[in-house]
Amino acid sequence: MGTRPLHPLDAIYRELTDIAAALPREEAGALARAVRDARRVFVGGMGRSGLMMRAFAMRLMQLGITVFVVGDTTTPSIARGDLLVVGSRFGRSGSLNHFVDIARREKARVAVVTMNPRTPLARRADIVATIPVAGGGPSRQPLGTLFEQSLLVYLDAVVLLAKRLLHKTERAMSKRHTNLE
Numbered sequence: 010m011g012t013r014p015l016h017p018l019d020a021i022y023r024e025l026t027d028i029a030a031a032l033p034r035e036e037a038g039a040l041a042r043a044v045r046d047a048r049r050v051f052v053g054g055m056g057r058s059g060l061m062m063r064a065f066a067m068r069l070m071q072l073g074i075t076v077f078v079v080g081d082t083t084t085p086s087i088a089r090g091d092l093l094v095v096g097s098r099f100g101r102s103g104s105l106n107h108f109v110d111i112a113r114r115e116k117a118r119v120a121v122v123t124m125n126p127r128t129p130l131a132r133r134a135d136i137v138a139t140i141p142v143a144g145g146g147p148s149r150q151p152l153g154t155l156f157e158q159s160l161l162v163y164l165d166a167v168v169l170l171a172k173r174l175l176h177k178t179e180r181a182m183s184k185r186h187t188n189l190e
Contacts (some may be wrong), residue, residue: 013085018147028159036138039168040120047092053079054096057157062096065164070178089116098156100128109133
């Protein structure tokens with residue numbers, strides 16, 4: 010009797026479980042506190058990581074946080090007292106580095122969620138949250154999927170921590186859920 014390959018669902022769950030076990034818990038707490046303390050939160054990312062950042066923005070809005078997605082037409086100028094949170098697997102995006110330059114110039118705080126805390130993008134951040142996907146070896150999933158999935162789960166954990174810090178209830182969050190559906 011030979012060994013059967015893992016079903017893709019089992020492979021994905023195993024990879025996510027391995028990543029979750031390796032995540033530094035204190036970084037999520039620091040990011041949740043920064044979100045709580047910020048006057049406004051701006052989020053940014055490119056590609057699928059950008060989509061995960063948009064999902065994060067939605068949950069922050071439901072917590073009652075004033076939040077904007079970088080690049081949207083209704084996003085105002087960032088300023089002192091604000092927080093920019095960017096998600097980037099490699100931390101090399103010219104656009105994201107430009108956003109950090111602007112946030113720094115305007116005296117806003119910067120948080121970076123990345124797989125490598127030694128990138129130029131991460132080195133310029135006040136808060137770095139590391140998702141160590143590279144340390145887990147090659148993924149069975151294509152391209153950056155494991156990072157993107159882990160980013161979404163990680164940011165959902167930050168939302169849960171912020172929810173606790175802000176003493177928000179599920180009911181209060183649901184009242185802020187869109188009704189234009």
